[in-house]
Amino acid sequence: MMKRLISERPFSAYGLLLGVATLALWAVWFFMYPYFMRWMEGYSFFSTVPDYTGIMLDSFKDIPQYIGAFLLQFFRFPVLGALIQALVPVGIAACAGVVIRKIFREPDQLLWAAFLLLPPAVLLQLGDMNLSKTVTMLLIAAGCALAASLSALCKRNFIPFPGVLHHYLLMLAIPVVSVGISVFMLLDNDKLGRYHEEVAHLEYLGENGDWDGILRTVSRQDALRNRFARRYVLLALSETGRLPDYAFSYGLSDADDFLFQHEDFLFCRSFNVLFYRSLGLANPAVYHSYHYALQSSYGVCFDAVRYMADLYIGLKDYDLARKYIDILSHSSCHGRWISRRLPALDRIRNSEPAYAVSSDKFIFTSFIPDMTSLVQRYPENRKYLDYLLCATLAEKDAESFLRAFSQHYKEEISAPRLYQEALVLIASQNPDILKRFKVDKEIWNCFIDFTDLMQKGRSAEAKRKYAETYWAYVY
Amino acid sequence: MRFNLRSIMLSGLFMMLASCSTWKEPASVSDSEPDIFPDYSGVTVPSNIAPLNFMVEEASHIQASFIVDGNAVTEIIGKEGVISIPEKEWKLVLDAAEGSSFSVVVSVWDNASPDGVRYSPFQVYVAEDEIDPYVAYRLIEPGYRSWRQVGLYQRSLSSFDEKVIVSNRTTNETCLNCHHFPSYSSESMMFHARGENGGTILYHNGRLVKINFNEIGPKKNTTYPAWHPDGRFIAFSSNSTRQSFYLHGKKPIEVYDNASDLILYDTRTGEVVTDPRFMTAEVLESFPAWSPDGKYLYYVASDAHELPDEVESMHYHLLRVPFDSQTRSFGEQIDTLYNARFSGGSASYPRISADGRYLLYTWSSYGTFPIWHDEADLAVLDLETGENVDVSLWNDPQHADSYHSWSSNGRWAVYGSRRGDGRYTRLYLAHMGEDGVSGKPFLLPQEDPRHNIWRLKSYNVPEFIDGEVILPDSVEKLFEPEQ
Numbered sequence: 001m002m003k004r005l006i007s008e009r010p011f012s013a014y015g016l017l018l019g020v021a022t023l024a025l026w027a028v029w030f031f032m033y034p035y036f037m038r039w040m041e042g043y044s045f046f047s048t049v050p051d052y053t054g055i056m057l058d059s060f061k062d063i064p065q066y067i068g069a070f071l072l073q074f075f076r077f078p079v080l081g082a083l084i085q086a087l088v089p090v091g092i093a094a095c096a097g098v099v100i101r102k103i104f105r106e107p108d109q110l111l112w113a114a115f116l117l118l119p120p121a122v123l124l125q126l127g128d129m130n131l132s133k134t135v136t137m138l139l140i141a142a143g144c145a146l147a148a149s150l151s152a153l154c155k156r157n158f159i160p161f162p163g164v165l166h167h168y169l170l171m172l173a174i175p176v177v178s179v180g181i182s183v184f185m186l187l188d189n190d191k192l193g194r195y196h197e198e199v200a201h202l203e204y205l206g207e208n209g210d211w212d213g214i215l216r217t218v219s220r221q222d223a224l225r226n227r228f229a230r231r232y233v234l235l236a237l238s239e240t241g242r243l244p245d246y247a248f249s250y251g252l253s254d255a256d257d258f259l260f261q262h263e264d265f266l267f268c269r270s271f272n273v274l275f276y277r278s279l280g281l282a283n284p285a286v287y288h289s290y291h292y293a294l295q296s297s298y299g300v301c302f303d304a305v306r307y308m309a310d311l312y313i314g315l316k317d318y319d320l321a322r323k324y325i326d327i328l329s330h331s332s333c334h335g336r337w338i339s340r341r342l343p344a345l346d347r348i349r350n351s352e353p354a355y356a357v358s359s360d361k362f363i364f365t366s367f368i369p370d371m372t373s374l375v376q377r378y379p380e381n382r383k384y385l386d387y388l389l390c391a392t393l394a395e396k397d398a399e400s401f402l403r404a405f406s407q408h409y410k411e412e413i414s415a416p417r418l419y420q421e422a423l424v425l426i427a428s429q430n431p432d433i434l435k436r437f438k439v440d441k442e443i444w445n446c447f448i449d450f451t452d453l454m455q456k457g458r459s460a461e462a463k464r465k466y467a468e469t470y471w472a473y474v475y
Numbered sequence: 476m477r478f479n480l481r482s483i484m485l486s487g488l489f490m491m492l493a494s495c496s497t498w499k500e501p502a503s504v505s506d507s508e509p510d511i512f513p514d515y516s517g518v519t520v521p522s523n524i525a526p527l528n529f530m531v532e533e534a535s536h537i538q539a540s541f542i543v544d545g546n547a548v549t550e551i552i553g554k555e556g557v558i559s560i561p562e563k564e565w566k567l568v569l570d571a572a573e574g575s576s577f578s579v580v581v582s583v584w585d586n587a588s589p590d591g592v593r594y595s596p597f598q599v600y601v602a603e604d605e606i607d608p609y610v611a612y613r614l615i616e617p618g619y620r621s622w623r624q625v626g627l628y629q630r631s632l633s634s635f636d637e638k639v640i641v642s643n644r645t646t647n648e649t650c651l652n653c654h655h656f657p658s659y660s661s662e663s664m665m666f667h668a669r670g671e672n673g674g675t676i677l678y679h680n681g682r683l684v685k686i687n688f689n690e691i692g693p694k695k696n697t698t699y700p701a702w703h704p705d706g707r708f709i710a711f712s713s714n715s716t717r718q719s720f721y722l723h724g725k726k727p728i729e730v731y732d733n734a735s736d737l738i739l740y741d742t743r744t745g746e747v748v749t750d751p752r753f754m755t756a757e758v759l760e761s762f763p764a765w766s767p768d769g770k771y772l773y774y775v776a777s778d779a780h781e782l783p784d785e786v787e788s789m790h791y792h793l794l795r796v797p798f799d800s801q802t803r804s805f806g807e808q809i810d811t812l813y814n815a816r817f818s819g820g821s822a823s824y825p826r827i828s829a830d831g832r833y834l835l836y837t838w839s840s841y842g843t844f845p846i847w848h849d850e851a852d853l854a855v856l857d858l859e860t861g862e863n864v865d866v867s868l869w870n871d872p873q874h875a876d877s878y879h880s881w882s883s884n885g886r887w888a889v890y891g892s893r894r895g896d897g898r899y900t901r902l903y904l905a906h907m908g909e910d911g912v913s914g915k916p917f918l919l920p921q922e923d924p925r926h927n928i929w930r931l932k933s934y935n936v937p938e939f940i941d942g943e944v945i946l947p948d949s950v951e952k953l954f955e956p957e958q
Contacts, residue, residue, distance in 0.1 A: 049929040055624055058644060283727040287720060294616065299623030300931055319896035323928050330929070353897075356723040373722070 010108035010171060014097060017175040021118060022083075022090045024179050028186045029082035035200035037081035040129060042270075042303030043296050044072035047330040056298070064139060068131030069298065073332045076302075088134045089121035089182065095141035102148035105160050112171040115178040117141070122182040126189050130297050195226070199267050202232040206274045211236040223250035227257075231271055234258055238383055239278055244416030247390045249468040255367040255391035269295060273307050279374075279383060282311055282355070302328070306337070313344050316351040367391055368400070379408060389419060393470060398426050406436070414438055421447070421470040447471065498538060498552060501582040501591030509581040509594040512924055516597035519906040519914025521606035521887060522573045523633045526560035527599065527917070530924045536584035542596065543571040543578075557923060562634065572601040600914060602906050604886035606632055607939035609661065610902065610919075611640060611654060617898050617933035627654045627666060629944055632904075635922040640944045641666070646954045649673045654936060655709075657702035659883040661942040665700060665709065672954045678946055679706070679742055685953045688713075688740075692747025693754070695738055701763040701772070705800060709740045710763035710772055716844075719783040725897070730844035731786050735759040737774060741803065750805050761791070761843055764825045771795045772805065773825040773834065777815070777843070787841045790815035793822040793834070793856075812856060821845075824878055827858070828885035833907070834858055835866075835888060837877045846891065846900065851875040853890060857911065866913045869905045876903075882939045889919075889937040900933040 029037065045052070046069040056066050075081035096114035101107040124133050205213040214236035223230040233250045234257060237243040251257070259275045260268035269292035276285035286308060293304035305324050312321035325345060328334040371388040378384055385408055392401040401422060409415050415423070420439045424447045427433045450471050453462035463472045508516055511529045520527065530553070531537050537553035541560075548571050549564040558581075560568075568577055578596035610632055615625045626642030643649055649670035657663050663679045674685040675697055688697045688711075697711035714735040718728055737753035737760045740746075753760050757779050764773045775791040782789075793813035797806030812834065813822050823837045823845050834856040837845045845851030853876050855864040870876045871894035879890035886907060891900040895918075905916035919934075921927060 047929075050923075051926065051930045051932070058642075281722060283721055283723060286727065290616065294623045296623075299616065317897065320898060323896055323899075326925075326928055327931065353725070355725040370722070 010111060013171060014108070014111040014114070017115070017171075017179075018090055018094060018097075021093070021115070021175065021179045021182075022086045024183055025086035025089065025122070025186070026082045028183050029085045030078055032187065032194075033197050034078035034082075035204050036197045037075040037078050037085070038204060039196075039200035041072055041075035041081070041333075042306075043266075043301050044069055044075075044130060045296065045298040045300045045302055045305070046070050046073050046332070047327055049327060049330045052300075064135040065130055065132040065297070067135045067139075070332075071131055071135070073302075076333045085125060088125065088131075088138055089118050091138055092121045092141040093118050095138075095145040098145035099148040102145075102152040102156055103159050105157050107157060109171070110161050112174040115175040118175075118178040119181045119185065122185055126185065196266075198222075198226065199228040202228060203267065203270055203274075206232055206235065206271075209239075211239040215240070218250070220250060228267055228271065230257055231259060231275075235271075235275055235278060238386060241382070243386045243390055244418045246468065247394075247418060248470055248473040252390065252394050253473075255394055257394065258367060258387060258391065261367060264291075264295070266295070270303060273304075277307075277311070279387075282315055285311055302331070309341065313341060313348060315354055316348040317353040317355075318345070318348045318351065321345055321348065368395070368397075372404070375404065375408070386416075393418065393422055393473075396474060398422070402426060402433070409437065414440065417443065418470050425471060425474060498550065499536065499582070499584070499591060501584070501588075501593040503588065503590070503592045505592050505594045507595055508597045509583060511581065511597075513918035513920075513927065515579075515599060515917055517600075517915045518917035519600040519602050520569075520904075520917060521604060521632075521906070522569050522601055523605045523608075524569070524904075525632060525634050525920045526562060526565040527920050528557060528559045528922060528924055530555075530557040531581065531583050531585070532556060534583045534585045536591070538582050540580040541568045541577055542580060543568065543575075548577070557925070559922070569601055572599075574601065574603045576600045602886070602908075602914070604884060604906065606887045606904065607659060607882050607884075607941060608632060609940045609943060610889055610937050611656070611940050611944065612902065612937045613652060613654065613935035614930075614932040615935055616931070617900065622650050625651050627651055629940065630919070631943075635920070638943070640664070641946055641950060643668075645951050646673075649954065652935070653698060653700055654938065655700040655702055656938055656940050656944075657706045658704050659939055659941045661940045661944045663702075663706065664944055664946070665702070667697065668954065672956060674953070676950065676953060677742065678950075683947050683949055683953070686740075686745075688747065691745070693738065693749055695736065695747075697738070697740070698735070699762050701765050703765050703798075703800065704767060704769040707741065707743050708800065708803070709742065710765070711738050711740060712736065712761040712763055712774070713738055714761060717783070719786075725849065726847055728847050729783060729786055729842065730847060731782050731789065732759055732761060732843055733782055734779075735761045735843075737763055737772075739803065748803050752805075752809075759789075759791075759843075762824050764827060765798075766795075766827050767829050767831045769800060770797060772798050773812075773827060775822050775825065775836075775843070777821070789821065789842050790819075791821045791823060791843055792816070793825055793836060812858075812861075822854075826879060826881055828881045828907075829883055830885045832857060832859055833864065833881075833885070833911070835879055835881060837879070839875075846875050846877045846893070848875055849873060849893075849897075851877050853877075853879055853888075855907075855913075864907075864911050864913070866905075866907070868913050868915050869903070875900075878936055880938050883941065887939075889939060890916075891934055891937065892916075895927060898933075899930070900935065901927055902934045902937050 056062055071084050074084060093114045096117050097111050100110050100114055104110050121137060124137055128134050202214055214232050218229045218233040223233050230251050234247065234252060237246055259272050269288045272288040273285050273292060276288065289304040289307045293300045305328055309321055309324035322345060325338055325341060329338055368391050371384055371391060374384040375388050388404050389401060392404065405419060420443045423433055423437050423439055424443060446466060450462050450466050454475065466472050509531055511531055513529060515527045515529055534556035537556050537558060539558045540547045540550045548568045551558050551560055576598045578598050580593065580596045582591055582593040584591040608631060609629050611627060611629045613627050615622055627640040628637055629640050630637045643651055646668045649668040652667050654664065654666040665675060665677045667675050674687045677684050677686060688695060695713040698714040699712045701710045712735050715733040716730060717733055718730050721727055734756060739748040741748060758776050759779055760774050760776045762775050773795045776794055777789050777791040780788045792811055792815045794809050794811055796809045815821055820838050821841050823843055825834055825836045827834055836854055837851050838854045839845035839848040839851040852870040853866055855866045857864050871892060874892060874894040874897055876890055876892045879888050881888055888905045890903055892903050893900055895901050902919040903916040904919060906914035
């Protein structure tokens with residue numbers, strides 16, 4: 001049937017194959033990279049405000065990036081993003097088809113050649129965050145198609161093609177192989193990759209406050225392997241109040257594991273924004289939002305603008321919240337997002353901004369001093385305390401741990417599991433500790449068993465049996 | 476029949492258009508003034524300023540009459556709540572009101588007043604003093620250590636034309652800062668470009684050069700410049716500037732200098748001249764500014780402290796030292812014009828008016844970088860009497876009012892203020908009469924007032940200039956990697 005279709009109606013067959021290619025590429029993008037596409041939208045920016053247009057369209061060579069920015073807005077909806085990502089290479093192949101039909105003799109038999117452009121076009125898409133390369137190629141292809149169409153007004157179908165290439169098998173095999181290679185490249189893509197999709201997925205869950213979702217998604221192995229997964233899962237533990245029970249189950253080994261203190265790669269800043277938002281610290285959240293925006297090739301990005309709009313609504317800073325919402329209203333896909341926030345914006349219209357009292361402390365020194373000052377200032381805040389205590393445990397700094405612990409835990413209160421495990425460990429050097437703090441009998445028994453196994457030289461078994469304990473981390 | 480149909484459609488279209496732009500009679504009258512943005516009520520403007528377009532939020536229909544001496548000079552019907560005054564008609568209003576004032580009667584139809592309300596007129600005073608034709612400034616994201624797009628721009632003050640002088644797309648993505656012009660001249664310019672292949676760019680006497688101050692003389696970096704009126708010397712402060720970030724509160728950043736000295740660059744010889752008094756670690760000098768006759772160098776100075784912990788102990792005095800351009804040397808006596816130890820607070824950015832009479836500076840409670848200090852306000856010292864001049868009208872007590880410049884006739888000041896939204900600095904222009912009486916300032920007019928909201932950049936370092944700056948195309952070559 002395919003043979004008949006190709007032989008008798010090659011142009012229809014060509015159209016059908018383009019449709020199949022679109023569907024295949026759409027499916028790969030949609031099912032494999034939905035969160036990465038969302039992230040691409042968040043990392044891009046488009047607005048019809050004159051200032052942005054003026055900066056973006058500084059010269060002729062900016063046009064592809066400008067078009068790319070416009071298209072990226074629709075990546076907020078993965079169905080549309082996948083469609084755009086599929087249509088760009090297919091569009092390039094379609095333009096090649098126009099050129100073939102205009103300039104070659106017996107063109108319909110040669111339309112398979114158009115599919116040869118599919119893999120390079122897909123290759124170009126990989127890592128093309130702002131779509132400028134792919135839009136450039138699409139514009140070139142469209143230009144060629146237009147030029148061929150215009151030249152055909154004077155003279156058309158003037159280039160002969162060897163007859164041997166007019167074979168129906170080529171019309172079938174080349175498109176199928178091209179689509180296959182394209183799909184394979186997308187699936188086996190190092191640059192774009194599952195890694196980015198995985199992190200973008202965690203970022204999506206974090207932005208939506210789906211902390212249980214993060215805990216379900218990230219395994220211990222994931223946390224050990226992927227530093228983003230480790231930080232997201234630690235953040236999720238903190239948000240759900242389980243940090244002092246499971247921090248060491250997910251590879252916590254350093255105070256810097258809680259956020260990206262000294263790294264500036266993709267995804268780092270947006271994680272830091274979430275981290276500081278979770279702590280209710282607006283200043284560092286805004287700081288990282290700015291830096292996140294500046295990393296983007298537009299100097300501003302939707303994610304950062306959305307973060308800041310929400311932050312300033314939370315701070316009841318009407319002027320700034322309104323500014324960012326107003327700017328977002330000049331993009332194409334924020335209608336619903338804005339309408340959900342308008343009631344809150346309206347409520348703060350006449351409010352006094354709710355900034356915390358100014359601090360005399362500076363941040364970004366290092367994690368433990370920052371948390372120490374926060375705990376001193378907000379002793380009732382459990383998150384700050386848990387971060388401080390877990391960080392001191394991660395650093396194996398028993399003295400700092402004990403100092404902070406003894407200031408905030410009373411004798412009669414049963415402390416979370418990890419803290420009790422740490423107390424037991426400290427008690428092995430300083431038994432008086434146990435006169436001041438309560439340790440569950442069950443934990444004591446486990447520790448006796450653990451040390452027993454260790455003393456018998458069965459450390460592997462001890463660590464396996466008590467893998468999630470602080471003792472396993474220390475030894 | 477076809478002709479008739481077309482006529483009907485065209486008539487309908489005309490009626491629609493006419494209904495959109497018809498002058499209406501409001502149903503009620505209000506005693507209050509309209510809530511317009513920007514706030515142009517009671518401001519004093521120069522006679523050569525661009526139209527003061529304004530808006531009323533959420534107005535479905537807006538109209539305004541511009542009245543001089545009881546006569547309506549022009550009547551404007553707005554669109555989307557914005558009154559855009561054509562330049563020709565605006566000129567008629569300014570010409571008629573020069574030296575006196577005009578009033579604006581605004582009528583608004585909105586949800587609160589669906590049948591329209593005519594507000595009480597507001598006044599705009601038109602000074603006879605003209606303002607310089609251009610202002611140059613830097614546009615950059617507000618705050619923090621990084622940048623993406625940064626550029627030095629110039630804006631015609633009698634129109635809405637804004638052009639780039641140089642941007643970091645030309646300069647290999649360096650950060651651009653501290654642009655400066657000698658005596659308001661657009662024929663010469665300097666700016667710093669920080670980053671790879673950066674340096675201090677000097678465009679003077681038709682020559683464009685890049686100077687690396689880290690490689691000449693005392694090998695000190697250069698920061699805030701002051702070009703001597705005779706064009707030969709540029710005084711620089713050499714600052715080691717740092718930022719620290721607050722955990723809480725509205726003020727997110729503290730910017731301070733770990734060290735700062737004063738040096739003098741001789742553009743004729745290419746030498747850097749130093750005075751040991753201004754090179755010590757114990758005292759931090761900054762923000763040099765020349766008197767219009769070039770005989771004094773004004774600057775600020777504070778004792779050094781342990782930073783950032785003791786940043787609140789940094790109080791900068793306002794000082795001046797005589798200068799002899801023949802011998803390239805500074806005099807012995809240093810006068811203290813503002814003693815922060817006695818008066819409290821800290822002084823920044825001294826600027827002397829063209830007639831040499833007024834010294835404009837920024838006062839803040841401490842430190843050297845007041846744009847992040849909400850309490851920062853402009854202050855003026857009368858150098859003849861030593862008295863403070865009241866410029867409280869220029870200041871917003873809730874927000875920072877900072878970096879400023881005088882116009883070439885000394886009657887106008889331009890400065891940055893964060894009163895709009897607390898974060899994005901916008902430019903305000905303020906009048907000071909010969910008698911030292913200040914007028915209410917006004918926001919730099921924009922073709923669409925909403926531009927002030929939409930712009931995601933801050934204005935930095937506004938400087939008046941006498942014309943359009945055109946840098947040679949070769950500026951790009953200065954930033955090419957050295958072979």
